[in-house]
Amino acid sequence: MKKLFASAAAVFISAAALHAPANAADLTICVEGAYPPFSETTADGDIVGFDIDMANAMCASMGKSCEMAKTDWDGIIPALIEKKCDAIIASMSITEERKKVIDFSEKYYQTPAKFIAAEDAGLTDTPEGLAGKVVGIQRGTIHQDFMEGEFPDVELKLYGTQDEVYLDLQAGRIDAAMADSVAMDDGFLKTENGAGYAFFGGDYSILKYHGDGAGIGVRQEDTELRDAFTKAIADIRDSGEYDEIAKKYFDFDVYGGS
Amino acid sequence: MALICGRPPRTSPDPAFADWGDGGAALALKHWSMFAHGACVTVELTALSLIFGMLIAIPAALAMARGWRFWGGFARSYAYVFRGSPLLVQAYLIYYGLSQFEVVRDSVLWPFLREAYWCALLAFTLNTGAYTAEILRGAIAATPKGELEGAKALGLSPFKSTWLVELPSAARRALPQYGNEIIFMMHGSVIASVITIQDILGAGRTLNAKYYVAYEGFITAALLYMALTMVIVLCVRGMEKRWLAHLAVGR
Incomplete structure (x- = not known):
């Protein structure tokens, strides 16, 4: 026992x-x-x-x-x-x-932040060029603060992960995405799914937002x-x-x- | 994108973050417009899906209760599929799943399926329709024979007997259970927030993410859901008092 x-x-x-x-x-x-x-x-x-x-x-x-x-x-x-x-x-x-x-x-x-969109979208990264467009970003990132501060007339769609942003960009639910350039290049643009999409506009590295x-x-x-x-x-x-x-x-x- | 609620308000147009550090309740109060919009979206999505779900549930329940060979089987499979899988999975499949197919993106339905709002409404409607159909089916099956015989004796046509006697009688019996379904549907609507819709939970998550807090947004959301539940409970109780008054006799 x-x-x-x-x-x-x-x-x-x-x-x-x-x-x-x-x-x-x-x-x-x-x-x-x-x-x-x-x-x-x-x-x-x-x-x-x-x-x-x-x-x-x-x-x-x-x-x-x-x-x-x-x-x-x-x-x-x-x-x-x-x-x-x-x-x-x-x-x-x-x-x-x-x-x-x-x-x-x-x-x-x-690394700097950048926009991506479909190659033939013809978007420009000015507040006017993106006015009324829908941009997807990951919730609670520096990119959300940046977009809210610098692009007041852009409709923002908030996602839990960056991968969901790519899914909706491919589905055509959003016109563009804003995130870290390297993450988007390696995580999306260089992959099979990223064919037909490209960076547009400049590199962003603003201390106030991007740290x-x-x-x-x-x-x-x-x-x-x-x-x-x-x-x-x-x-x-x-x-x-x-x-x-x-x-x-x-x-x-x-x-x-x- | 919601119908009457409009677009979500900007959380803070100026990212100077001057209002950080107020703590809990003050933080939520400062963003009351975000939560008010979220509550509007939650109520709207819940109400619309309950209405459309009922439109599906009535014929489905009748088909099942009557035991019609084709439509009854069809309704039973529908109810099984949508009660058999979690609402979260259904919402993901409709939102992220359907959009993977070029056929869907090229179809006439795409302007609707493109919007997270309509995808959520579709998922919620099909889901609550399935549950409501089962609730109604049970209530119809439990109709006292005498009521139907009375209708026949009065010379009502089968159609009139169904609409004027059988369904109203079943609706009364289904009411307590349906009240539960309304509350479940409202709580289930939090799933909208995972497909980018800014409902009550979406507002709470945005607050949490913006100020790096763990629970302030969730507590505010929980309080709002509890308040809405209270309203539903009171409404259903009022309806029960009115339409189930005969059961209260002698109490």
Whole structure:
């Protein structure tokens, strides 16, 4: 009887251990998994991409074990604040507005925002040229703030993920989309589905909206962790690991000007 | 894009974010116009789908209750399909699924299916129509024989007997259950927000996303849904008092 009880307890304990893997890693990182090529979910459910490789490289450089937690974009900052994770590595732009709630490391890359539309749409990126048109954007991004501030007469359609924006652009429900240029180039234009679509207008990188590049988001009180990430970015840039990873995804300097 | 609600108001024309940091209730109050528009969209979508759903449900319920071979079978399969899969899946299939086909995009229906609003209305109508048909079918099947015999004795034609005796009688019996369906439909209409419609939940999510808060938008949305539910409950109770008064005798 005692033996039975002991083995039942052992089963129970090991089952409990299996259900609490979060404690195994030093850091839990919130990632999005729906923003190719920075972060995407494979058919097997794995999350891969530039953000993920960066996260792993930084964690290795800091000597910490990290675990990725897939989190919806519009709940990613609350997830950090409520300690569901310890850092956000999800191509999040460093903006003044976000700095009111969380803190950021230095940038780990910086790319401009752009518009895309059908090649033959003949649109121009002026407030008049887009007046009355429907532009799709991901809810709660810097692009929403940018569009609301600079294009008041454009009808905005808000989506949960960038992939849904592409679906509706192909369906013809929206005239154009505004997002990060690299995300749209690799995530849509260079894919099969992106045939017949192209960039139009200029590169946008306005400090007020687009911030200082993408950084690693941490809770405001975690200044040590913030500095550790900043140091890790510098370290992997020095060691050449950054360029090695970047080469896998991009044929240009994704880090942007220093 | 909604019919009488118009376009959603801009959340903030000036992205200076001067109003950030007011916290919870104040944040929601500052964006009351966004929630008012959302409530309008929710009420409109729910009301229209209930009306159109009823138009489908009456003939479907009759066909099922009468056991008509073809139309009865057709109605039963319809009710099975739309009660058998989640409303969220139906809405996704109609909105993102249909638009994948060139045939659909080239068809005369595209001007409608292009708009998220009509896709939501279509999904909601078909869904509530299926549930309502089942509710009505049960109520029709439970019609006391005497009522129909009385109608026959009065010399009513089968058509008149159905419209003047059988259906009104079934409608009374179905009322408490239908009241439930109205509430379910309104809560089900949150699915509109996942296909880009700014209903009450859409407004809540926008508030959350804009100010990086976890629950302020959801609490505001929940309060609004509860208020609307209260209105529905009171209306249905009033109708029950009026039309089911005979059941209250002796209480």
